[in-house]
Amino acid sequence: MDYRKFDDKYLIRLDPDDEILASVTAFAKKENIETGTFTGLGACKVLELGVYDVAEKVFHGETYTGAWEVNTMFGTVTQMNGEPHLHVHLSASTLGGKTVGGHLKKGVISGTAEIMFTPLAGKAGRAVNPLTGLNDIDFE
Secondary structure, three states, rough: OOOEOOOOOEEEEOOOEEHHHHHHHHHHHOOOOOOOOEEEEEEEEEEEEEEEOOOHHHEEEEEEEEEEEEEEEEEEEEEEEEEEEEEEEEEEOOOOOOEEEEEEEEEEEEEEEEEEEEEEEOOOEEEOOOOOOEEEEEEE
């Protein structure tokens, strides 16, 4: 991973074998960013995506391997228990047009990824919503 700051935004490059969630978390910690948003694209060789079942209060996930082009990725960074908390959704396609998407649990880069990160002034946390079981944004 490498990155540069341009005005008030950052451009992040992920390299082969970088994991998306771990890399963005490390970046947020290093730059002391408590709240922000990011978008991205790239290529992955391993994807773990999930869908949350509100009635069951559980994530159902699938793992995909091979050549996957990340079409869109959008995420937020907030704080939970004093650490960066990422919430990321991603869609990706493979040769032949098969497209998958959902909540990103893991994404291992095959070639590269390009992420545009926008820090936000202020701090937002996370708290468990008892109705859904989700870690909702909490405006402390």
